[in-house]
């Protein structure tokens with residue numbers, strides 16, 4: 001198996017969400033469905049982009065290794081961080097596809113000595129198809145959970161996002177891995193997803209509400225996909241305005257928890273990238289307006305068309321935010 005070179009063991013990866021002063025290498029660029037991928041560090045975010053200013057780009061204060069492909073895993077590494085992804089086209093059985101992809105990714109991470117996962121992004125075709133326990137998202141949760149049970153020897157779960165695209169989306173999983181354990185943050189306003197009651201499926205979703213890693217100046221907060229769920233109930237079933245407002249209240253509650261654990265409060269104005277997932281493209285204008293009024297810098301937001309993991313949900317927000325000002 002070839003290795004991902006050059007890795008500087010123990011080097012602090014200065015992951016930046018804005019271009020470093022004096023320029024720098026980028027670790028990754030995220031291209032939406034249909035956009036051209038030309039760079040060796042381009043990763044596919046397989047959803048229709050509704051609006052966004054240039055591709056989401058993650059920067060580094062140090063050199064990144066070129067993107068490498070090993071046994072169906074594509075990866076780029078920089079010091080103690082590694083971003084990797086794998087794809088499975090056949091998702092007739094989402095449980096099997098998720099288990100196989102996660103096993104493949106965990107074996108890759110183990111072989112390259114990246115013992116921790118900071119966040120996983122999951123994109124699945126037709127995520128809401130099927131009823132009851134056979135709904136595809138719930139089957140995906142089973143497969144991911146089985147792979148985690150087999151491989152994961154840590155006391156925490158990475159942050160996560162799981163959304164749906166059209167039938168061609170297959171299953172694409174992107175993981176940010178680290179050689180150092182992330183800090184893990186739960187949201188007291190929401191039941192931890194891994195403790196959801198049985199009504200939401202046979203395997204509760206394997207993610208924590210947020211994680212943080214250091215980037216040399218402070219910490220970056222990786223927020224899981226967040227929606228209008230309080231306790232474990234979906235709220236405002238028919239209202240995009242209600243769902244956006246409830247989601248932002250969930251974020252403020254998560255920021256409170258982050259402040260208690262990190263000693264500093266993330267600010268929406270700090271270095272950041274935000275991803276918005278909208279079930280209905282016609283909600284773009286109202287959503288943009290509400291997010292702007294609530295302080296999200298719109299030039300840092302990408303809006304995608306996606307299906308959300310519960311049918312009644314219209315909106316989901318996910319992002320990375322600097323906990324301290326740069």
Ligand code: 3EB
Pocket residue numbers: 122160161162163193205206207225226227229309316
């Ligand atoms: C996943 O990795 C995340 O239960 O609050 C997206 C948005 C997801 C909200 C939630 C879960 C939730 O499975 C899926």
